[in-house]
Amino acid sequence: MNDGILVLVVVTALAFDFTNGFHDTGNAMATSIATRALSPKIAVALSGALNLVGAFLSLSVAATIASGLVNTHLVTLTVVFAGLVGGITWNLLTWFFGIPSSSSHALIGGVIGATMAAAGTHGVKWHGVVSKVIIPAGLSPVIAGLIATVGTYLIYRLSRSVPNRTRSHGFRLGQIGSASLVSLAHGTNDAQKTMGIITLALIANGTVDSGAEAPFWVILSCAIAISMGTYLGGWRVIRTLGKGLVEIDSPQGMAAESASAATILLSSHFGYSLSTTHVATGSILGTGLGRKNAEVRWSVAGRMATAWLLTLPAAGLVGAGCYGIAQGIGGTTGVLVVFVLLVVASAALYLRARGTPVSHHNVNDEWKGATASTDAKKPIAA
Amino acid sequence: MNSWIDLDALWKIVVIGLLAGAGLPALFAVGLRAVSLPGRDRGSPATEAGGDRILGSNPLGLAAGVVCFAVVLAAIAWGIYSVVAGT
Structure with a gap:
């Protein structure tokens, strides 16, 4: 029992939930913003509100995030904390570079890394990691991309003879509807992961019995954190x-969002907790493939894929390192030191990002090969 | 079904995903096409708002379009319901 560490873990988990929100706003709203179906401000507000609602819709995957991947009886509060720090760090770094990478993978990577540092490789259920994550x-x-390709092809074929005004009006409405569904699905899917982590911490601390459901204050605070993060809007990733990735038109936007919503909701229905980011990116790529002469920037896609491959090991390394530091110093002090380090690193990254800002003002500017910054490829000092 | 990939769930996700994720937007496109069909006054120059009109004036088309949109909405509502009920 250590309530000091528990408070820090809960705060860090909510911070992770917040970064999860703003990192993933783009999954739902990027295409609607790009096609101007919604103004940027309204898009993030709508998405934030629906994330809030979505978080209350279902609790079926909460608490399953860690149980199939690591031996939960080896998980201590410090392990959970270090894992969360790994996840947040990776989320902030990829946000800085404007790369849509999976928040779920960042979290999983961090927790696995911290578990390995704490208990060695046998603390990790590798079969679960491969079959449930990788x-x-x-x-x-690929599945989302296939659905989006077929959808885009059908939509363009079936709406050929529709007058332009009806087309743009109708598909914008369809796009807003489908993007709203993705926001809802995101709230349901991703907020639950943080709820699961906090519940895991409460169990590890002995505050609640193992096998307990997430308490209501956990559900409420996670819902609020993810929706506030979404409302803040990760403009770099949205851009x-x-x-x-692809120059998008309204019908494509609708096809992409419908494919994402269907894939996310179906997969969670069948018990796959997957990354909304991977699905949304696959859909957007697919919609570029389904339309004749649409431009798909494979170099951007390649950069994303590289980041995806790095997510688990990189977040894992940070998680393991943080566990090492916290455990080395020991006790509440150790956790507090890592917490302060995280705050300092986040603030430094935030200040650096202000040098090359992306906001609702310039999110739709013409793509010139980089998110915003001219020096985005330089390593970060912080 | 093997221990690495749940093939049973996989093919369901692909098939239902195609029906819902690609089929519903396609149905939506059919609906748009139906509501925009020109009516019997096709020959006469459009009276108000000219070519700016969003809806066509074919009653059968309008009805068919409404049916398409209703099916799409119903499918979405059922999808959300089954997620909520799944808890």
Whole structure:
């Protein structure tokens, strides 16, 4: 029992939930913003509100995030904390570079890394990691992409003779509807992961019995954190998804969002907890493939894929390192030191990002090969 | 079904995903096409708002379009319901 550490873990988990929100706004809203179906401000507000609602819709995957991947009886509060720090760090770094990478993978990577540092490789259920994380991560963008390709092809074929005004009006409405569904699905899917982590911490601390459901204050605070993060809007990531990957038109936007919503909801229905980011990216790529002469920037896609491959090991290394530091110093002090380090690093990254700002003002500017910054490829000092 | 990939769930996700994720938007496109069909006054120059009109004036088309949109909405509502009920 250590309530001091528990408070820090809960705060860090909510911070992770917040970064999860703003990192993933683009999954739902990037295409609607890019096609101007919605103004940027309204898009993030709508998405934030629907994330809030979505978080209350279902609790079926909460608490399953860690149980199939690590031996939960080896998980201590410090392990959970270090894992969360790994996840947040990776989320902030990829946000800085405008790369849509999976928040779920960042979290999983961090927790696995911290568990390995704490208990060695036998603390990790590798079969679970491969079958529940790595294989779905490889399949989900392909499936979503296939659905989006077919959808885009059908939509363009069936709406050929529709007058332009009806077309643009109708598909914008369809796009808003389908993007709203993705926001809802995101709230349901991703907020639950943080709820699961906090519940895991409460169990590890002995505050609640193992096998307990997430308490209501956990559900409420996670819902609020993810929706506030979404409302803040990760403009850098939105820009890459909406403008960088494919030039998108309203019918394509609708096809992409419908494919994403269907894939996410179906997969969670069948018990696959997958990454909304991987699905959304696959859909947007697919919609570029389904339309004749649409431009798909494979170099941008390649950069994303590289980041995806790095997510698990990189977040894992940070998680393991943080566990090492916290455990080395020991006790509440150790956790507090890592917490302060995280705050300092986040603030430094935030200040650096202000040098090359992306906001609702310039999110839709023409794509010139980089998110915003001219020096985005330089390593970060912080 | 093997221990690495749940093939049973996989093919369901692909098939239902195609029906819902690609089929519903396609149905939506059919609906748009139906509501925009020109009516019997096709020959006469459009009276108000000219070519700016969003809806066509074919009653059968309008009805068919409404049916398409209703099916799409119903499918979405059922999808959300089954997620909520799944808890």
